[in-house]
Amino acid sequence: MKSFLSGMALVMAMAAPVAAETRYDRNLEKAVMDIVASKMGNIRGGFSYKQVPQMVVLTGGEPVAAEPRSQASNDDGLMPAVERPVSRTVF
Template sequence: MTRLLAGMAFFMLVTAQATAETPYDRKLEQAVMRIVAAKMGDIRGGFSYAQTPQLIRAPSVPFAAPREEASAGAKDAG
């Protein structure tokens, strides 16, 4: 019984350390974003990172009925 309790305590200790979150620094993230954006420069193209590009839709293609295959008669003859 003590082994079971000790095992459960060990398991809870290990999982508690695994699920603990690391401290998050928002100022560090913002600084990294500025540095990376400056280094990327013209690679990014003409869009801002906060702007959503408006995509152009392709023109609709008229529907055409499927054509009959040339080898369709060969299947029936065989």
């Protein structure tokens, strides 16, 4: 019984640091948020709550026709990619 209680005490002593939470500094978090916000500056976009987004309709020109391409011939020295048959023999 003594060894069981000693073992349980040892396990509890070893588990105590694992269960401890990391210290959290709210002042540090606020300072970091202020620094990041100041560095972002005008990068941040968005609308104020009073501003309504305005949609813009683009008036495009006439579509441009693509030039017809010449067909590739088979006399360029290249071969088409073909998969080899898979060998079913297992060694």
